[in-house]
Amino acid sequence: MKINHHPDDATILAYAAGAVTEGFSLVLAAHMELCPHCRNRMAEANAVGGELLSELRPVAMSAGGLDNIWSRIEQEPEVAVTQPAVPAAVDGVPGVLTPYLPEGLGSLPWRSLIPGIRQYVLGGVESGRGSVRMLSIAPGTTIPHHTHMGGELTLVIKGAYEDETGRYGSGDLADLDDTVGHQPVVGRDEPCICLIATDDRLRFSGIFSRMLQPLVGI
Amino acid sequence: MLLAVTNLIPESENMAGMAVSEAVDWLTSVAKNRDRQAFEHLYDYFAPRVKSYMMRQGADESSADDLAQETMVQIWRKAHHYDPRKSAVSTWIFRVARNLQIDRLRKHKLHEVELTAEAEHNDDGLGAHERFEKRPDAEKLTALIGTLPEEQMDVVRLAFFEGLSHSEVSYQLSIPIGTVKSRIRLAFDKLRMGMGEKI
Ligand SMILES: [Zn+2]
Numbered sequence: 155m156k157i158n159h160h161p162d163d164a165t166i167l168a169y170a171a172g173a174v175t176e177g178f179s180l181v182l183a184a185h186m187e188l189c190p191h192c193r194n195r196m197a198e199a200n201a202v203g204g205e206l207l208s209e210l211r212p213v214a215m216s217a218g219g220l221d222n223i224w225s226r227i228e229q230e231p232e233v234a235v236t237q238p239a240v241p242a243a244v245d246g247v248p249g250v251l252t253p254y255l256p257e258g259l260g261s262l263p264w265r266s267l268i269p270g271i272r273q274y275v276l277g278g279v280e281s282g283r284g285s286v287r288m289l290s291i292a293p294g295t296t297i298p299h300h301t302h303m304g305g306e307l308t309l310v311i312k313g314a315y316e317d318e319t320g321r322y323g324s325g326d327l328a329d330l331d332d333t334v335g336h337q338p339v340v341g342r343d344e345p346c347i348c349l350i351a352t353d354d355r356l357r358f359s360g361i362f363s364r365m366l367q368p369l370v371g372i
Numbered sequence: 373m374l375l376a377v378t379n380l381i382p383e384s385e386n387m388a389g390m391a392v393s394e395a396v397d398w399l400t401s402v403a404k405n406r407d408r409q410a411f412e413h414l415y416d417y418f419a420p421r422v423k424s425y426m427m428r429q430g431a432d433e434s435s436a437d438d439l440a441q442e443t444m445v446q447i448w449r450k451a452h453h454y455d456p457r458k459s460a461v462s463t464w465i466f467r468v469a470r471n472l473q474i475d476r477l478r479k480h481k482l483h484e485v486e487l488t489a490e491a492e493h494n495d496d497g498l499g500a501h502e503r504f505e506k507r508p509d510a511e512k513l514t515a516l517i518g519t520l521p522e523e524q525m526d527v528v529r530l531a532f533f534e535g536l537s538h539s540e541v542s543y544q545l546s547i548p549i550g551t552v553k554s555r556i557r558l559a560f561d562k563l564r565m566g567m568g569e570k571i
Contacts, residue, residue, distance in 0.1 A: 164553040176482065196487055199560075
């Protein structure tokens with residue numbers, strides 16, 4: 155898998171700082187599972203966080219702080235803390251997504267959104283005023299031109315699409331903010347299945363698209 | 373939550389009085405020997421900084437104290453997960469504190485993947501040099517951070533420590549969001565260049 159499109163440095167920084175929605179973190183984690191380059195960038199951003207933590211002006215702990223810690227350690231039974239392992243990828247779907255798509259892509263209860271576009275909303279993922287959803291888009295479909303009130307991250311799982319900024323295939327991540335408008339067109343050969351997180355509502359431009367907005371509800 | 377920019381400039385000391393290797397020894401000894409004295413050294417250095425971090429994320433002083441204590445309890449419990457080949461002690465502690473902050477203050481979770489694992493997909497078209505081989509060198513990174521222009525560091529600090537989104541940073545510093553992002557890119561380009569990586 156040759157990945158050509160990656161999240162912006164500013165997005166990686168926000169992720170490392172913990173300043174993104176859970177939905178954004180899910181899409182970024184899914185991309186990083188596939189992308190060693192971005193795992194590297196994330197490790198650097200975390201290291202910057204560690205350095206900046208060391209630089210912070212210390213605020214004295216309360217007098218009994220350390221005693222409290224020892225009594226908490228002694229009172230609460232020492233349970234072995236295991237780090238939850240990321241499940242294995244299934245059917246080309248990154249492992250971090252499998253808890254949300256337990257049956258794989260094949261048997262997802264897709265709902266038709268508009269002709270050519272089906273969606274599945276991932277439940278229970280904190281996303282601010284936005285959402286996380288899978289879209290399955292039929293070959294050759296053009297998505298109405300739209301901009302975003304906040305940010306939008308799109309990870310291509312299968313198939314490909316193209317817009318003004320290039321071609322996006324499996325593993326590629328499109329990182330768009332409210333300054334970018336785009337009109338994606340899906341390749342003619344196969345449907346494009348992608349994972350999209352927004353942290354605010356999309357804003358469609360054009361009269362027909364604006365009429366679609368209430369129907370689409372993205 | 374408007375703060376004067378002067379509040380964001382930390383004191384100039386960093387890792388004062390503690391060598392990076394010393395912190396590794398302490399944490400390793402906590403993991404292997406359940407060494408209470410080593411743990412107390414870590415507490416003396418990190419707990420007041422973690423408390424400061426929690427206050428910047430919006431916690432009042434007493435909750436910040438409590439969150440710093442809980443961070444230290446987790447450090448005691450998770451110490452055996454620390455691998456000095458993968459990250460500096462400060463990086464590891466930052467992640468513990470950050471994840472606790474997200475859980476308690478933001479009340480959601482942050483999905484993460486193992487950053488140092490080899491790619492399972494061998495057909496990713498990347499050369500071995502692009503894989504993660506060792507942790508970023510903490511001392512080198514400290515020195516490099518010191519060379520970044522203040523205007524870049526202000527943006528990076530606001531994002532890290534006030535937990536601000538880029539549009540909030542943009543609002544607070546009265547600069548366009550594009551400028552926020554380009555300053556972050558410039559800062560990371562410079563850090564990567566300094567760490568001897570190809571961009
Ligand atoms: Zn990437």
